[in-house]
Amino acid sequence: MSDPAGMEGLVSSAAQAAGGWLGALPIAQVATSADGTIVRWNRAAADLLGYGPQQVMGRHIADLLHPGVDRTLGRSLWEAATNRRGVMGTVTAWHADGHPLELEIWACPVPDQYDGPSALLVFAADAHAARRIRGSSAVWDGLFTRSPVGIGVLDTELRFLQVNPALEQMNGLSQAAHIGRRLTELLPEVNAHEMEEAMRQVLETGLPILDLRRTGRTPARPDRDRVWSCSYVRVEDPGGRPIGIVATLLDITEKQHAQVEAEAGRRRLALLSEASMRIGSSLEVERTAQELADLAVGRLADAVTVDVLESLARGDDTGSGLAGGTALRRLGKAPLTGSAVIGVLAPVGRTLTFPYAAPYTQALSARRPFVVPRLDEEAIAPAGRHTSRPARLLALGVHSMMMVPLVARETVLGVAGFYRTGPCGPFAADDVTLASELAARAAVGIDNARLYHREHDTALTLQRSMLPQHISPPPGVEVAHRYLPASDVNEVGGDWYDVLRLPGGRAAFLIGDVMGHGTAAAAVMGRLSASVRALARLDLPPPELLRQLEAALDDLAEPMLATMCYVVTDPATGRCSVARAGHPPPALLAPGRAARLLDIPPDPPLGVGHPRYTTTHLTLEPGSILVLYTDGLIEARGSDIDERLAELTGTLSEEPHPTLAGLADGLLARLVPASADDDIALLIARIQPP
Structure with a gap:
């Protein structure tokens, strides 16, 4: 029989012939002589069948088969040995414990060195385990390959x-x-x-x-x-x-890209949603420009500037804004500190002038974004003829920039600049779209502010022109008056006042407020003021005068409401007649007494079709002071009207009043906040015999 080393080589060959599965199982190795006598029995064979070497050595291998099985396979083994071929198959062996055991075997002849009868080398393994491993191997091979x-x-x-x-x-x-x-x-x-x-x-x-x-x-x-x-x-x-x-x-490249795009889309929507709430809510051009810069920096760009046409910043008509050159005033910039790039860019408030052909103004002239995806020496060459700033930005690490026009209602208002210095890539198409949407929102806010301020200035001019420029009260009457328009963020209303001379040395004091704001309210105020002057010359009683004003409002194309207080007084006698249509009651400060509100019936405002108005008669002590005012003086957010009226009378009682002008200024200083929500008209009169 061959030497053991040759037998070990046969083990490897046998494993390959069995499809590789033998290497994954305990393999029993049995060697027999040419007549079938067992001459070798390894440990794996003992573990598999339960027989020790001393129990099987010298016995015929067929003795290990189950008594009731067909012995045909045994004969085929010896035939294979004679023919020098190998054979594979399944047999049922008899375990030492007395139970049958199905085995898969592979037997091969071992040629005798003298060319005599061949011995056999038999490999055996548990058939059930072998089939399980072969199945797993097939699954693995299929999975691995496909x-x-x-x-x-x-x-x-x-x-x-x-x-x-x-x-x-x-x-x-x-x-x-x-x-x-x-x-x-x-x-x-x-x-x-x-x-x-x-x-x-x-x-x-x-x-x-x-x-x-x-x-x-x-x-x-x-x-x-x-x-x-x-x-x-x-x-x-x-x-x-x-x-x-x-x-x-x-x-997962495509999936990752889709996730990145989806996340970027969510961030863009969140940014636009925030922009809709933050940008342009103040009706202030400067604030709107800064809101755009603050919102975009860190989320779209590392530095942002917002410039508007110089003419718009001055409050003038924008005109073309581009003829021959472009003057822009910087109104927004972010971040304001902590960035070397920001130090190179012009500060807020600076006016910048560019030739019409300069690259910076291409966004304005073309009304579309001007993008430099990758800033390099070649890209800054055209701008280098006009300014050294692009070269300085490049030196500070700016690698991508874009200029996006601010256009609203087909009017060019300015331009927003976006600069990138960080590790993020150059501005892409999505970035340009997002910047354009932000710029469009800011442009609408800036244009709304522009139109509002133009309307505000027009209404204020109209309002002031219709107020009395020179008041000449009759003897025995001293007056002081003030008009305080609403702040720039609130529309001008229709407040007015007047003092008229009446026959017999009498005087008429009137104060009114057209409900509404803007030019329309100021125009109606002017109409009512002119009507009162004409009607007062007819010396109509206060109720009749109010009815005539009611008719004047009925003639308007669109319904309007107004409040009014009309006071007629005779300085010689102190007699006084008061009528009010929905207006706050006058305050009276008599000498040596605390100020109080006059108890006058609150008839409805003008314009609601009220047929009758009442008159209250009273006699004023010499030196009495009447205070007439519009509701802007006593109305304040978060304050009760009764508390404000009490504050008015309290202030009148406490405020020193050597002059009526000083009294008027003291009332405004005490009662009016820094930024009034509504117009305020104030008329103060001192009555004493001439």
Whole structure:
């Protein structure tokens, strides 16, 4: 019989002939002489069948078969031995414990060195276990070969032992190029060191790592970065010792890109939603410009400037704004500190002038964004003829910029500049779209502010022109008057006052308020004021005068309401008649007494069709002071009207009043906040015999 070394070689050949499954099972090795007598019995055979070597050595191998089985296979073995062929099959053996055991065997002849009868070498394994392993192997082979997931098997030195076709395609390298090499050697343009560190951790701890991201470029796509999801699992031998790593890879580049795009879309929507709430709510050009800069910096760009046409900043008509050149005033800039780039850009409030052909103004002239995706020496060359600022920005790390026009209602208002210095990439199409939407919102806010201020200024001019310019009261009457328009963020109303001379040395004091704001309210106020002057010359009683004003409002194309208080007094006698239509009651400050409100019936406002108005008669002591006012003096957000009226009378009682002008200024200082929500008209009269 051949030597043991030759027999060990046959073991390897047998494993290959059995499809590789023998290597995964305990294999019984039995050798017989040419007549079938057992001459070798290894430990695996003893474990499998329960017989020790001393129990089987010298016995015929057929004695181990189940008593009731067909002995045909045994005869075929000897025939194979005679013909020098191998044979495979399934037999039922008799276990030492007395139960049948199905075995898969492979028998091959061992040629005698003298060319005599052949001995047999028999390998046997549990048939059920063999079938299970063969099934698992088939599944693994199918999965390994056909799976779209990249699969690689690596040894404990992290060198590739095997890769499947999917991984070959991902890496752009054949299996032969992988075998025996490490990831860091194969793919230097991915984060291979990080991957190998993760695999070493799996080898050491036995804990798998899932969904670790591999990023970079491979020979399969050398022109584009890709992203893979990698998972690593340790492979162990039956004793639990690590023998390698199984790595699986899934290309998630498109999914990752879709997720990034979706997240970017959510951020854009959130930014636009915030812009709709923050930008342009104040009706102030400067504030709107700064709101755009503050909102965009850090979320779209690293530095932002907002410039409007100089004519618009001055409050003039915008005109074309571009003829011969462009003058822009910087009204917004962010961040205001902490950036070297901001130090190069002109400060807020500075007026910048550019020739018409300068690249900076192309966004204005073309009414579309002017984008420099990658700022370099070539890109700044055209602008270098006009200013050195682009070169200084380039030196400070600005790598991408864009100028987006501020256009609203087909009117060019200015331009917003966006600059990037950070690690983020150049401005792309999505960035330009987002910047354009932000600029459009800001432009509408700036234009609304422009139109509002123009309307406000027009209404204020009209309002002031219709108020009495010179008041000449009759003897015995001293007056002081004030008009305080609403702040710039509130529309001008229709408040007015007047003092008229009446026959017999009497005087008429009137104060009114047209409900509404803007030019329309100021125009109606002027109409009522003129009507009162004409009607007062007819010396109509207060109720009749109010009815005539009611008729004047009825003639308007659109219904309007107004409040009014009309007072007629005779300085010689102190007699006084008062009527009011929805207006706050006058205050009276008699000598030596506390101020009080006159108890006068509150008839409805003018314009509601009230047929009758009442008159209250009273006699004033010499030196009495009447205070007439509009509701802007006593109304304040968050304050009760009764509390404000009490504050008015209290202030009148406490305020020193050597002069009526001083009294008027003291009332406004005490009762009116820095920014009034509504117009205020104030008329103060002192009555004493001439």
